[in-house]
Amino acid sequence: MAVDMKTIQFLIALWKANLQAAMEFRSAFLTQVIFMMINNGAYFMFWVLYFDKFKVVQGWTLQDMMLLYGIAATAWGTAAYFFGHFTTLAEVITQGRLDYYLSLPKPVLLHVLASRSIGSGMGDIIYGIGSFIISGYLTADGVLRFVLAVFTGVCIFISFLTIIQSLSFWLGNTVALSQIALSAVLTFSLYPSALFNTSTKFVLLTIIPAALIGSVPAEFVRAFTWQSLLQISIGAFVFLILAVTVFHSGLRKYESGSAIQVEV
């Protein structure tokens, strides 16, 4: 327990340091946040136009899409802001930049992931929460379900990309593969899985777990069911265990490039 508290304190210290670094370029940080919110809103215009024409598709309305975007954007933003290296882990591995983290007595994976913060992630968080609020599902139990849905979404986003990028330990440069995985999981998570056939839905619940980040959590917030709760909870737990296992297995294969690296 003492170790857990120390880890949490360490994480908080890292996040504080990241925030202080961002505040050094305050206007750039604020610009990123505001522009990301505008960016998300402009992208959502597609659904406004779509539902203006078709009203209800497979039980999904514009309000449901706002909820889905709310969950996915908040989950993505939280992962990006607090664990920013989850999109660039493959580069850290292939460039031999793990040396720095290995030399310190802290959990390596957690330290790498949390040592970078993507400022625009805060824009996603604010947009996501705003989108949830105006979606019409803002009730006391709705908020609790939203928080749980975001939490599992963050776990799955980070875990899935950690697994894919950890392949760099065995395959060398997997930056292109990581970008495809990122693009696939992010894009699919923003569409209701009800649009796809059974085999695609299976893929979206397992190999590319996008449905566990967007659709299923949105259904869980719309109306509580044990099935959706189990799907997102077990999904998050399994992917988290897999990510930690794959990363640490790969770490045994890690070879330093002996390059001089500076981590700021």
Place this chain on the structure above:
Amino acid sequence: MQKYLAIIKMQVINNIAYPGDFLGRSISIGIFLFIFAGLWGTTFRIAGTDSINGLTFANMMWYLMMAETIELGRPRTNRIISEQVKNGEVAYILNKPYNFLLYHFSFGLGDSLLRVGMNIVVGLLVAWLLAGPPPSLLGWGMALVTLVGAWILHFCMMALIGLAAFLVEETNSFELIYQKFVFVLGGMLLPLDMFPEWLQGVARALPFPYMMYTPARLFVKPDVELFWQMLGIQWLWVAALVFLLAIAYRGSEKVLTVNGG
């Protein structure tokens, strides 16, 4: 002219040097088309009709294939100019015996040629599997002609955003917003035919549809009269943006400060 052709050639060779990476990037178009097939297949089935606002499911899929090809193949000139301004490399580019903007035009064109070609090949295969045979040769011809103007418009906008780095350094946010304007008002995610009348009017008054909607729409529904009309407006926008870019470049040169060496 020779030197600019050499830059195009150099960039094409650079892209071929990493075939895995290059092929990997082209897979994205397959992912997007697969998602759109799910969305529009369901939409047409629920609507219980073969045609929505004059477009069939096959029209829609081939429209989106062309639109995605343009989006994924457009130049990323803004990022390169912005990086060169930030790291000071711009000083080495400016004193070379070529025009700064034409250098980037050639560089971007070399980069786009293969990406557009590869996206067309992958997109063609996926769209054919999902929606049946491609549009007629007339559609291909009209799309290719209007692609030229569309690419130049994209280049001008990207270069204008890149030149903003002379003033604000960080230009990624501008690109994101520009991209979303093209996504929505350019008709990338939804053809203008599906818009409410008032929004169609707004979109047509802006350059964005001529970067995306024009080639994609003419590709699936070739129409000679519409082709000449859209081509004319597209090149008026090209002239306007090239003029604006030239003025912006002159202004940027004046505010450039290079420290050290």
